[in-house]
Amino acid sequence: MPKPNTKRAEKSLDEICREIIRCRKCPRLVRYREAVAREKRAAFRDWSYWGNPVPGFGDPNAQLLILGLAPAAHGANRTGRMFTGDRSGDFLYQALYRTGFANQPTSTHRDDGLELRNAYIAAAIRCAPPDNKPLPEELANCRPYFERELDLLRPRAILALGSIAMRAYLGYLKGRREVGSLAAFPFRHAASYQLGEHLPRLFASYHPSQQNTFTGKLTEEMLESVFREIRSFLALKAPRTESV
Numbered sequence: 372m373p374k375p376n377t378k379r380a381e382k383s384l385d386e387i388c389r390e391i392i393r394c395r396k397c398p399r400l401v402r403y404r405e406a407v408a409r410e411k412r413a414a415f416r417d418w419s420y421w422g423n424p425v426p427g428f429g430d431p432n433a434q435l436l437i438l439g440l441a442p443a444a445h446g447a448n449r450t451g452r453m454f455t456g457d458r459s460g461d462f463l464y465q466a467l468y469r470t471g472f473a474n475q476p477t478s479t480h481r482d483d484g485l486e487l488r489n490a491y492i493a494a495a496i497r498c499a500p501p502d503n504k505p506l507p508e509e510l511a512n513c514r515p516y517f518e519r520e521l522d523l524l525r526p527r528a529i530l531a532l533g534s535i536a537m538r539a540y541l542g543y544l545k546g547r548r549e550v551g552s553l554a555a556f557p558f559r560h561a562a563s564y565q566l567g568e569h570l571p572r573l574f575a576s577y578h579p580s581q582q583n584t585f586t587g588k589l590t591e592e593m594l595e596s597v598f599r600e601i602r603s604f605l606a607l608k609a610p611r612t613e614s615v
Contacts, residue, residue, distance in 0.1 A: 380523050381431035387519050388426030391497050396512040400498035400505075407444045407499060421451030424498050427520055428453045429491030434605050435472065436526040436571070438517070438536045439494045440578060441505060448499040452481045453492040454579075462579040463532075466591065470598035489605070493520050495539040510539060518543060528601050529571045533578030534558040540573070560589070561597055574601055 395401050408422025425442040442448045446457030454460035455478040464485070468476035472490040477483070496505045496513045505513075517539075531537035537558050544550045549567060556564050562575040576597045577589040584590075 383523050384427065384431050384520065387516060387523075391424045391426040391516050394424045394497065394516075397498065397509045400496075400500060400509060403501050404442075404444075404448055404498045407448055412445045415445060415449055418449055420449045422448065423451070425451060425453055425494070426497070427491060427493040429487035430489055431491070431524075433487070433489050433491040433524055434527045435490040435530065435601055436521065436524055436528070437490060437492045437530045437532065438540055439492065439532045440535050441494055441496045441503060442499045443503075444499040450480050452478070453494060454478065455480065455485075458581045458584070459579045462584050462589075462591070462594070466579075466594040466598055469595055470602055472598060472602075491520070491524055491526070493517055495536050514539070514543060526571050528574060528604055530574045530576060530597065530601060531558075532576055533580075536578075537573070537575050544570070560593065561600075563600070572604060 404424075405422050408420035411418065411420060425447045429437075439453065442453065443457045443459065446460060447453050447455055450456040454463050460478045464473055464478045465476045467473035467487070467490065472488055474486045474488065475484060478485050493516075494513075495517070496510055497516065498509075500506075500509065521543075529540060531540055537556075538553065541550060541553045541556055544566065545553060549570060550556070556562075556566070556573070558575055560575065560577045564573045566573055574597060576594055577583050579589060579594065582588075
């Protein structure tokens with residue numbers, strides 16, 4: 372299926388972003404994100420926290436859609452941009468830069484000049500959740516935003532950062548009866564699945580959380596290797612159709 376007109380897609384994505392920012396569907400998340408924005412962390416006491424849902428970010432004509440879990444309470448909930456202002460973002464954007472998906476290796480605030488190239492970042496849920504654990508009904512409330520982004524971008528590849536993000540995407544496909552049992556697609560780092568002839572190829576990586584990167588469960592080389600594999604796949608003239 373061909374890509375939509377870039378300017379039209381950009382306008383439509385902007386509309387979705389505005390809707391996301393205004394969203395108040397989940398009272399628990401609204402209370403939490405706003406409390407964090409008021410109380411702040413001592414290191415960021417001079418910041419005006421974003422304190423709203425965090426919209427997607429990236430190239431409106433991207434072939435790669437990166438799906439994370441949720442904004443960090445003092446990261447994206449503070450800066451207003453996905454994976455910006457925390458250690459997870461530092462790790463992720465370094466890898467994106469080194470593999471040609473970003474114009475710079477750092478991401479500190481919304482106006483720092485960062486641009487994504489052929490990539491777009493979304494999340495399974497757009498508000499920072501308490502203990503980084505969204506509830507099933509909160510994930511369900513957020514799903515329509517992701518579905519609309521997906522329909523607009525029509526990516527050739529999706530990278531799920533972590534098992535929850537991967538289950539969220541597969542759950543969306545199952546709801547549309549485009550995949551069967553999720554057990555057929557186990558999560559593991561560097562896994563890749565062709566889910567159907569007309570579906571994006573699904574790639575998986577451990578989430579670049581501090582717990583994973585500080586312990587060495589996810590290294591720079593491991594993450595960059597996944598991005599290099601995705602870049603090789605996207606370099607093909609047509610999507611692969613063979614099964615894993």
